[in-house]
Amino acid sequence: MSIERGYTPREAAQLLGLNEQTVRRMCAARQITHINTSNGKRRARYIITESAIQAWIARHTVPARQR
Numbered sequence: 892m893s894i895e896r897g898y899t900p901r902e903a904a905q906l907l908g909l910n911e912q913t914v915r916r917m918c919a920a921r922q923i924t925h926i927n928t929s930n931g932k933r934r935a936r937y938i939i940t941e942s943a944i945q946a947w948i949a950r951h952t953v954p955a956r957q958r
Contacts, residue, residue: 895940895941895942896940896941897926897938897939897940897941898938898939898940898941898944899937899938899939900914900915900918900937900939901914903923903939903944906944907944907947907948914937914939915935915937918935918937918939919935922947923939923943923944923947924939924940924942924943924946924947925937925938925939925940925943926938926939926940
């Protein structure tokens, strides 16, 4: 198992061109793969891996029309 780079919701939001709260809502709704590192007492703490970001981009990329 290799360790890959993990991003905070703020960092992931910057990479995706989204708002940090949008990324947090995506994690809470399980719309993007993430690691939850919270202990349940405070606001959820998410780590989004690079491969999860790439997979999300691939799922939301619209191909150009062929002429």
